[in-house]
Amino acid sequence: MKLVNYTSTLAVVLLIVSCATQRKLPQYLEGASNESIEKQTQFPELIIQKNDQLAIQVYSDFIPTKDPNPDLLYNQPLPGGGGAAGTGNTASNTSTASGYLVDGEGNIDFPRLGKIHAEGLTKKQLEAEIKKRLTTPVELLKNPTVLIRFQTYKIVTIGEFNSPQVLNIPTEKVNIFEAISMAGGITEWGKKDEVKVIREQDGKREMGVVDLSSATVFTSPYYYLKQNDILLIDPVKDKQEVKDETRRLSRISFATSIASTAAVIASIIITITRK
Missing domain, CATH: 3.10.560.10 (Outer membrane lipoprotein wza domain like)
Incomplete structure (x- = not known):
């Protein structure tokens, strides 16, 4: 029985040590109410940065006539090549069918309006700048609306x-x-x-x-x-140490469990043989 008591005591000590070595890691919103x-x-409103890809569409008050839709002149060509709805106009080097790339200088190259500085502006500010260029000093479009979205x-x-x-x-x-x-x-x-x-x-x-x-x-x-x-x-500083300690304690616990079981069996056998 002394062997059993010794083994049980050892198991309890190892359990206490194991609990003491475990570090309490922070959880989400602890104590929040x-x-x-x-x-x-x-x-916060997003600020346009270099290498952003912008989708820009222009619409205006247009009444269909025999003339082509003037909005098409200020929009990118449709995917698949060719100009916008057959106008023969193509976008510039930094403008593709997938959007307008803000280049290394912070500019976009807009059809017929040329370079426009976009970096550091919000979408609303860039929309206002494009609208301004479409209406002054010459009214290129009537009551234009400019819509911008981030594609990247x-x-x-x-x-x-x-x-x-x-x-x-x-x-x-x-x-x-x-x-x-x-x-x-x-x-x-x-x-x-x-x-x-x-x-x-x-x-x-x-x-x-x-x-x-x-x-x-x-x-x-x-x-x-x-x-x-x-x-x-980043990981906690003692990540590897804790993992190693956990594995070590797991092995010790397993060995202790086997020893405890063996001690119990031995005690039972000794008790039976004495009878």
Whole structure:
């Protein structure tokens, strides 16, 4: 029986040591309450950057006559080649059927209007600039409407994601939780309280840190992501140490379990033989 007691004591000690070595990792929104997250949502307006691909369409007050639709002169050619609806006009080098590329100088090359500086503007500001050029100093179109959408809205996820990848966002609005979910979530070793967001803005690169374990995430300027943002999640510093320790304790626990079972069987055999 002494052997059984010794083995049981050893098992209890190992269990206590195992629990002591486990590190408590932060979880999403720990301690958050409705009062701490109930704040008015403010969605930042996206700023056009170099290498963005923009879809731009122009419409105006046009009454069909014998003359061609004048709107077609200021829109890209239809996919498949040729001019816009047979006008014979083609887009320039930085304008393709898939959109207008903002070049290295921050410009787009617009049919008949020439180069227009787009970098640093919002969609509304660029729409206003194109509309201005269509109406002054000569009214090229009557009451023109300009519609712009981002065609390249991607988020890069790197590090402790279950499925790190380049995310192509179909809409122009995504928050950090949505992006993380699209990348398969964060692994058990990821630092949820230190999610890094690398962002290019005004020609400069900056990095912000978001704490997903706190309700302050909702007031962070990095809660809503922008095009070309990079999400980087580092592992906890002792990730490998913890994994090694877990494996070691698992082996010890398994060996202890076998020893305990053997001791119990031996005790039963000794008891039977004494009878």
